[in-house]
Amino acid sequence: MSLAPTPPPVASSPFIVRLSVTDQVLSELRRRILHGVILGGETIPESQCAESLGVSRVPVREALMALEREGLLHKDHRGRTIVRSLGGKDYEEILTLRLEIEGMAARLCATARNEESLRLLEINIDAFGAAKSAEELAHLDVEFHRLLCTAAGHPWLLSAWNTIRWPFEALLVRNFRTYIDATSLEESKVSTDDHRRILEAIRSNKAGESELLMRQHISRWTDWKPA
Numbered sequence: 001m002s003l004a005p006t007p008p009p010v011a012s013s014p015f016i017v018r019l020s021v022t023d024q025v026l027s028e029l030r031r032r033i034l035h036g037v038i039l040g041g042e043t044i045p046e047s048q049c050a051e052s053l054g055v056s057r058v059p060v061r062e063a064l065m066a067l068e069r070e071g072l073l074h075k076d077h078r079g080r081t082i083v084r085s086l087g088g089k090d091y092e093e094i095l096t097l098r099l100e101i102e103g104m105a106a107r108l109c110a111t112a113r114n115e116e117s118l119r120l121l122e123i124n125i126d127a128f129g130a131a132k133s134a135e136e137l138a139h140l141d142v143e144f145h146r147l148l149c150t151a152a153g154h155p156w157l158l159s160a161w162n163t164i165r166w167p168f169e170a171l172l173v174r175n176f177r178t179y180i181d182a183t184s185l186e187e188s189k190v191s192t193d194d195h196r197r198i199l200e201a202i203r204s205n206k207a208g209e210s211e212l213l214m215r216q217h218i219s220r221w222t223d224w225k226p227a
Contacts, residue, residue, distance in 0.1 A: 020059070022066075025055060025062075026066050026067065029067060034166070034170050035135055035173060039083065041085045045080075046061055070166040070167075071164070086170055086171055088225045088226055090171065094168055095218060095222065098145075099215055104152070105152040105154070106148060107207045108152035108154055109148055109151045109152050109202045110204075113202065117150070117151035120151075121202075124140060124143055124195075125196055128140040128144065128195065129189060131189070134180055135173055137188060138172040138173040142165065146161070146165065148214075175226070194216075
């Protein structure tokens with residue numbers, strides 16, 4: 001397991017949300033898994049993790065439980081905590097779920113057409129266009145889809161989408177790295193135009209077109225299945 005001490009905390013500010021130790025450990029471990037610092041198949045020993053991060057075992061235990069619920073970790077037959085190895089089958093299954101969930105979400109968004117949600121989606125698209133790394137592209141891409149599922153106004157749909165949210169981002173980081181290596185950083189921002197077309201269809205209350213564009217957008221990534 002690759003764990004290095006975290007940098008010292010910055011001075012507190014009334015404008016900074018104060019996270020619990022568990023939240024901080026969760027965020028850091030999740031980041032390392034998503035970015036491939038801790039690889040699929042590696043174990044995360046609770047005691048070693050706690051020592052490396054300079055915290056007690058309790059917040060580490062709680063963070064590991066949360067990561068297991070998020071689909072990034074699992075327990076083996078010996079009870080060891082293992083980083084889930086996400087491969088081609090996981091990618092295909094997540095893709096088929098996204099086609100149904102996000103297609104429906106786009107259709108519902110066009111019907112509801114919440115102006116604040118549209119503004120947040122526009123901000124996200126602009127940020128995506130200015131992204132400087134595969135990790136940033138993946139995070140903003142996933143965030144676009146999260147915002148859209150949230151704007152659908154269907155709590156059960158959002159709950160279903162949240163079950164694949166973090167494995168989706170982990171796979172997308174790998175996809176963007178592969179895409180950047182094969183093309184370039186700027187060419188890897190192909191989703192920008194798709195996202196804008198989806199947003200404009202939603203803005204125009206075109207429910208059927210919004211769903212179709214979303215399905216076409218998700219289907220573009222079929223050939224980028226990881227090994």
